[in-house]
Amino acid sequence: MNSYLNQGNKDTRSGFGSGLLHLGKTNPNVVALCSDLTGSLKMNAFADEFSERFFQTGIAEANMIGMAAGLTIGGFIPFTGTFANFSTGRVYDQIRQSIAYSGKNVKICASHAGLTLGEDGATHQILEDIGLMKMLPGMTVISPCDYNQTKAATIAIADYVGPVYLRFGRPKVPNFTSPEKTFQIGEADILTEGSDVTIIANGHLVWEALEAYNYLIANGISAEVINFSTIKPLDIKTLLKSVSKTGKVVTAEEHQRNGGLGDSISQALSLNNPCPIEMVAVNDSFGESGEPAQLLKKYGLDAENIIKAVNKVMKR
Amino acid sequence: MNKSIELIPSQLRRDILRMVHAVQSGHPGGSMGCVEFFVALYFKLLRHVPEPFNMNGKNEDLFFLSNGHISPVLYSVLARSGYFPIEELNTFRKINSRLQGHPTTHDGLPGVRVASGSLGQGMSVAIGAAESKKLSGDKNIVFTLHGDGELQEGQIWEAALYAGAKKIDNLISTIDANGQQIDGSTDDVMPMGNIGAKFSSFGWEVIHLNQGNKLSEVINGIQKAIGRTGNGKPICVIMKTEMGAGVDFMSGTHKWHGIAPNDEQLADALKQLPETLGDYPI
Known part of the structure; x- marks a missing residue:
């Protein structure tokens, strides 16, 4: 068994809300903007306590992104909040020109990412956001795994100068990382040491990877589970060190295969140390309404599918 | 009015035409139409510090060019008012230049x-920058310029709604109402209706500036707008201009929106524009 215990299910968006409130108290330059989803993003506490530093833009995401770029002029550190779909695809050109190309210190914070948004269905379940964001020059892209790590990442990105995309989700999921651990951008965390296969995951699928680890170890397979919460810049050093031991890789993420974490890992391996890789990801399809666990199962993203991918890669 | 400021527009027009001619690309029409606006702002009304340039612009007025394709006039006025060497205008749209086709912070x-x-x-x-000024107690003003065709973009109306509703009264947005866009007149492409009434209904104070190519009128109009800031409403200045103003064969048509003059046309145009401050060297 791995040593990670669920401290109780919590939603990663609440980790963001808690981190933002902490920043409100500790950093007077942090301001926040939201397009009519303050409750959904758990930004209420910040909005109530620091109302002069909170900007409600109404349902107008393009204007929110532009305003965030403008607020950096004068030295503020804007955090924008809306669903991942409206944080990326809807405002891609605004982010590209006014934030990324202009080098503005904006933190784009995106909730309800991926299939686990659940019942709202495919219109809201964006599975392309990481690809869109990681293609932008200079954009840092982060997808933390649980409440504690999302809170730590929210706090950490305020101290980093440059545009950041921070992705998190809606459902209550296991909270298992240490609340004391600070977040280092660009550093992957080795969660279990192993020698047969490297399992690379981020977001909600890190817990699924740890569940897969428990099954695999009981069946004689030693898996090294690594939490790659930063997709860009990618921690190639940790990747190559692990692969030099295992020589086999499985990636797992709540995103399209095209443009996601597995795609970044595959590229890094192709360039540095080609080895067999299997990808657990959504494969060129939209999602649908359903419960988060049902959706992860139907679209092949749960622990059972990670185990299948490990068995497949072990035969290659 | 100070006589020397009246010498500047002709030189800006020469700069614009020589820049776009040298690389046979760029947008002279809108640039020429907005020359008096830029001279009024950068040589008279803007409280700004060209050197050393500070990105944060605290205790300065700020200007944002939203219709970035008229970069030639922006570059000319920035160089002529001391932001960077006039000789650099010669690098416009060339490889390794800071004067990109459209303005950017990317190259500093x-x-x-x-x-x-x-x-x-x-x-x-600009609204974000205006909120930033309000939050830090900075009493300076934020200016923008937009094309009338640009108002067809939906984001403009998201912004206009916010500025009116949230009383962004340290913002002056000027609309270059030249009635032209790439495909033809705005009336042919997408009739804009009553622009002033639109902004009014969004909670803005609207000022009409009917002679946007007469320097004294532009100065008066923008001064009036400045006098109206701080009264709970953002200010919209609707400035009538002629695209291509200053050269007879370029005026009042969309034809020169994004076309550079050839050698002969350049010579003809420059004959109509006295060299008042010295051309930048090629």
Whole structure:
């Protein structure tokens, strides 16, 4: 068994809300903007306590992104909040020109990412956001795994100068990382040491990877589970060190295969140390309404599918 | 009015035409039409510090060019008012230049605070900068310029709604109402209706500036707008101009929106524009 215990299910968006409130108290330059989803993003506490530093833009995401770029002029550190779909695809050109190309210190914070948004269905379940964001020059892209790590990442990105995309989700999921651990951008965390296969995951699928680890170890397979919460810049050093031991890789993420974490890992391996890789990801399809666990199962993203991918890669 | 400021527009027009002619690309029409606006702002009304340029612009007025394709006039006025050497105008649109086809912060050109070119984004950025000034107790003003065709972008109206509703009264947005866009007149492409009434209904104070190519009138109009800031409403100045103003064969048509003059046309145009401050060297 791995040593990670669920401290109780919590939603990663609440980790963001808690981190933002902490920043409100500790950093007077942090301001926040939201397009009519303050409750959904758990930004209420910040909005109530620091109302002069909170900007409600109404349902107008393009204007929110532009305003965030403008607020950096004068030295503020804007955090924008809306669903991942409206944080990326809807405002891609605004982010590209006014934030990324202009080098503005904006933190784009995106909730309800991926299939686990659940019942709202495919219109809201964006599975392309990481690809869109990681293609932008200079954009840092982060997808933390649980409440504690999302809170730590929210706090950490305020101290980093440059545009950041921070992705998190809606459902209550296991909270298992240490609340004391600070977040280092660009550093992957080795969660279990192993020698047969490297399992690379981020977001909600890190817990699924740890569940897969428990099954695999009981069946004689030693898996090294690594939490790659930063997709860009990618921690190639940790990747190559692990692969030099295992020589086999499985990636797992709540995103399209095209443009996601597995795609970044595959590229890094192709360039540095080609080895067999299997990808657990959504494969060129939209999602649908359903419960988060049902959706992860139907679209092949749960622990059972990670185990299948490990068995497949072990035969290659 | 100070006589020397009246010498500047002709030189800006020469700069614009020589820049776009040298690389046979760029947008002279809108640039020429807005010359008096830029001279009024940068040589008379803007409280600004060209050197050393400070991105944060604290205790300075800020200007954002939302219709970034008229970069030639922006570059000319920035150089002529001391943001960077006049000789650098010779690098416009060339490889390894800070004077990109559309303005950008990417290469560190003093005087530019955000990239523009993809239309409709500048008002939102300016509102953010205006909120930043309010939050830090900075009493200075934020200015923007937009094309009338640019108002067809939806983001403009998201921004206009916010500015009116949230009383962004340290913002002056000027609309270059030349009635032209790439495909033809705005009336042919997408009739804009009553622009002033639109902004009024969004909670803005609207000022009409009917002679946008007469320097004294532009100074008076913008001064009036400045006098109206701080009264709970953002200010919209609707400035009538002629695209291509200053050269007879370029005036009042969309034809020169994005076309450079050839050698003969350049010579003909320059004959109509006295060299008042000295051309930049090629």
